[in-house]
Amino acid sequence: MGIMYIGCAVFLAAALVTDLRSMKIPNKLTLPAVLSGLAVHGVSGGWEGLLFACAGLGTGFGLLLVMYWMGAVGAGDVKLFAGIGAWLGSVFVLQSAVYSVLFAGLIGLMIVLWKREALLRLRRMLFSIGGFLLFRSGSSLLAGRESQMRFPFMVAVIPGVISAYVYLSI
Known part of the structure; x- marks a missing residue:
């Protein structure tokens, strides 16, 4: 599972840089993240791994889509969390979203x-x-x-993901 965290961390680092520079997370970053997460899980875990990644993708996408409809996040953030879910699964992306929203509230x-x-x-x-x-x-x-008030959501996502990692690995 260590390779999954590393793959997601690379993706998140790139998203942080682009979000800080332009307040956007482009599709050319999120689409490869989603597809590579599905591919890695499909190759390493077969159908079970692919289902794990699809469930995470759906959880991350669905949860942030509701927040997008409310005007709280941008469309890039929705796809970002789909990528996190594809790499690390439903439980992790759910925890990450909760912590990220808490950090966003604190930053705001x-x-x-x-x-x-x-x-x-x-x-x-x-x-x-x-x-x-x-x-x-x-x-x-x-x-x-x-x-x-607007600020790059990645500023809250990074500590949210780190908090989820620490919480789930204890």
């Missing part, structure tokens, strides 16, 4: 506090939720996307 909180925008963002959020609950037109939870 630190950015908001650093920029001293905490009260302004809290007030906007409360007004948005209040307008949504009162069915007011023009106020929805998805309004004002241009004011949403």
